[in-house]
Amino acid sequence: MSDSRVLILGGCGRIGRNVAADVARFTEAEITLTYHHHPPKNSPYPAIPLDVEDDEQLRQILGQYQLVVHCAGPFHHRTGAVLKHCIEQGVHYVDVSDSYDFVQKLLPYHPEAQQAGVTAIVSTGIFPGMSNSLVRYGVEQLDRAETIRLYYGVGGSGGAGLTVMRTTFLGLKEPFQAWLGGKWQEVHPYSDRQNVTFPQPCGSIGVYWYDMPETHSLVKSFPTVQNVITKFGSYPDFYNHLTWITAHVFPKSWLINGTEFLAQVSYNMTQFTDQFSGVGVAIQVEVEGWKDNQACVVRSQLSHPNTAQIAGHGTGGIVQGILAGTLQKPGVWSVEEAVPTHWFLQTLAEREITLS
Structure with missing residues (x-):
């Protein structure tokens, strides 16, 4: 218009x-x-x-x-x-x-x-956003969806600014509710590492539990689903280990009062490492359920060089x-x-x- x-x-x-x-x-x-x-x-x-x-x-x-x-x-x-x-x-x-x-x-x-x-x-x-549409794409290919798995991988800063860095650290402050076994259960952020192979530019990286708003809307949108798993990881991999330490070793007060400091430090680090890792993103979505009375998994992936x-x-x-x-x-x-x-x-x- x-x-x-x-x-x-x-x-x-x-x-x-x-x-x-x-x-x-x-x-x-x-x-x-x-x-x-x-x-x-x-x-x-x-x-x-x-x-x-x-x-x-x-x-x-x-x-x-x-x-x-x-x-x-x-x-x-x-x-x-x-x-x-x-x-x-x-x-x-x-x-x-x-x-x-x-x-x-x-x-x-x-x-x-x-x-x-x-x-x-x-x-x-992208996530949330395109990730939600990838889930709908998978659900529509099944007669009944039961488990949704969303894996996200991002290079360095992802080409984003300080706001995204602040958001990342804010998400590490508290345990969150995940939909598992048909009920809400408490999960700790950046726990339960899992290796996932994404399309390039990510490749194979570790991903960890991370609270995403998709969980809540997907449970509402697709009521047959019993599990929604959302895991996020960065590359190069040493950022994952630093984030894990921040979530599990640092005193909670550091996350509450030091979000701006942590965001600034991380942003400055990624401005250097982005030159080598790139700032791409990849998403893998798996929707598991039933089609014609047979167990079935619909897997879809997308990637882009700039998050x-x-x-x-x-x-x-x-x-x-x-x-x-x-x-x-x-x-x-x-x-x-x-x-x-x-x-x-x-x-x-x-x-x-x-x-x-």
Whole structure:
């Protein structure tokens, strides 16, 4: 839609810039970015200052756009104010949240979004995001799905910025709930190492339990599933060992009070090692269940040399669909609830991303 206006909150960060690039490539929308502290240098898009926690600013600005993309993380401590104001002003909403606690703040807005005709799709990007669609792709090939396994591998920083580093360390602070044996059970982050062979650029690396919002939405979306396993790893492998030490050896107070310090140190380290490891990502999804009364496993993989870039593709594809009218579904939805498999596969093909 050539007359559409898209506002990208946090659009000057790594993920936000890649979302903007994808939206610019695949739509004719007019794009505006927001920044909190420092205006961007040499941005191809106009940028305006905005504090996403300032209700008055949100009220004044959001109604000027057809769609808002919320990339202003970390999301662990964000409120649902952006979505609230989008619904009040009839503006479609997409975010790149990787925090289940944040998503929980948005789900109660589902009836209001439906009534207002606002499509809100949460936790888009690569993982969560494309990972959810890979699961739906696998589930649809079975008569009954029982176990979902999601494995993620990322090189160094993944081409992302400090926000992603902060999010990683925030996710190590507390045990989390995993869906195992048809019930919620406590799991410790970065435990139970498992070796997984991904497509290049990752190759064979160790992965560990990590809390992901996909778990909760997938349990809701596919009620026959008894187990959802989400494991994450980095390469080079010594980052996994450092992260394990951080999660299991460091005093808990270090994680609570030292998140910014740990994020800064890790970011500076990866700026050096990224030159050798690259910043790619790979995902492997296994959906185990039954087909024609036979036990069956559907396995799918995708990879990309730049994690931040493919995250931009994942979110940009959904923005493209909403603006075109093909993904408009009023309410607050997870990716697998809102995005049909045929649209997901079309999005991959348009962006020359291969699914194996």
